[in-house]
Amino acid sequence: MISRETRLLLITIVVSVGALWLLARLRFQDRPVTAAPVVPVLAQLRPQSSYDDLARSLSNLRPGVSAAIAAAEDGRPALRIGGEVGVGLADSGFDLVRVPAADVPSVMAWTPRIFDYPRYLVAADLVDGNLSLRPVFVGSLVPVESPVWQGSIWRLPPGLTLAPGTFVFTTEGMFAGVAVEHAGAPSIVPGALVLGAAERLANQIPHVPGQLGLTVQSTPLGLAIAWVDPAGPAANELSATDLIETVNGRAVASADDWRARVRNIASGDEVKLQVRSEGARREVAIVAAAVVEPPDDPSLGLRMRTVARAGVEVLGVEPRSRADRAGIRAGDLITVFGPARTPTAAEVTHAFDTLPPGERILVAMTRGDGHHVVVVEKNLK
Structure with missing residues (x-):
């Protein structure tokens, strides 16, 4: 040089x-x-181009990353931590998934010495189950404390194309972490936090997941209870608009904080909440109940209106209904429903009602600027 x-x-x-x-x-x-x-x-x-060196680095990385990253049974990328076990990104956390049997590679977590420094990282994408490595230029990393991920994560500059769940490595092959979206910004959960979460999950005693029977919402006044299940464990203790200040002595200020505090509770666990209502504070102890999955709704579950010469606009979708299972969302415009082209709401209802149990029907729809086809299946009686 x-x-x-x-x-x-x-x-x-x-x-x-x-x-x-x-x-x-x-x-x-x-x-x-x-x-x-x-x-x-x-x-x-004139300085020589470094692209050839970068391509050579990616080629050298492939064997090691291929051993570390595998596709879970549901298609998610996972970091292999056991012969047939991997860890993958779940809603606001990680979970253990089954992966194809193979030897367990040695994975070393990376921590940057300087955060505000431009560098290339390597994204390990799975395309149709095949590993694809691509360089990602990162101008800087900004450490941000996150109760959701139980430590400091690294916020990335806006505009980076890293899908949540993508595992990221350095050009030397060290494990940088996994991409997530945090507070609306692309971020990386560091490799050390991922490996720590995987170890805790692997050593966790199996338990029945628990729930408190309430939903919360962030407000300018604090974390408010939005709904209490009248048949749930908190029915006689809490009410909508109560403000939750702490969970088991730990402060909560947002819905993300709440999910981080309660996501691992088990049925039978006692959870102590400090709540504020009408200016008065009190402590409430709630025993978590087992999570009971509601049964599937066999109905189509659509609220809709006819749009002349265009089709049917979806106004709402009932949870766990046939339309919900098919991926239809509020705001979609149904342009074809089985044999009906540019159908009316009545034609959509009739086509589903006359569909034999166990049969499927193709549905074409427009969502924003995109066009999609989904399959609606009628339950067997």
């Missing part, structure tokens, strides 16, 4: 040689023309 001073000296020499060559051409115009000496010298000063 040429130093700055040496480069300036060489540039001065090149400019001088160029000036002498130009003066000689003006003074001795009858002499044969010779090639300008400046271009070859400048070519020597």
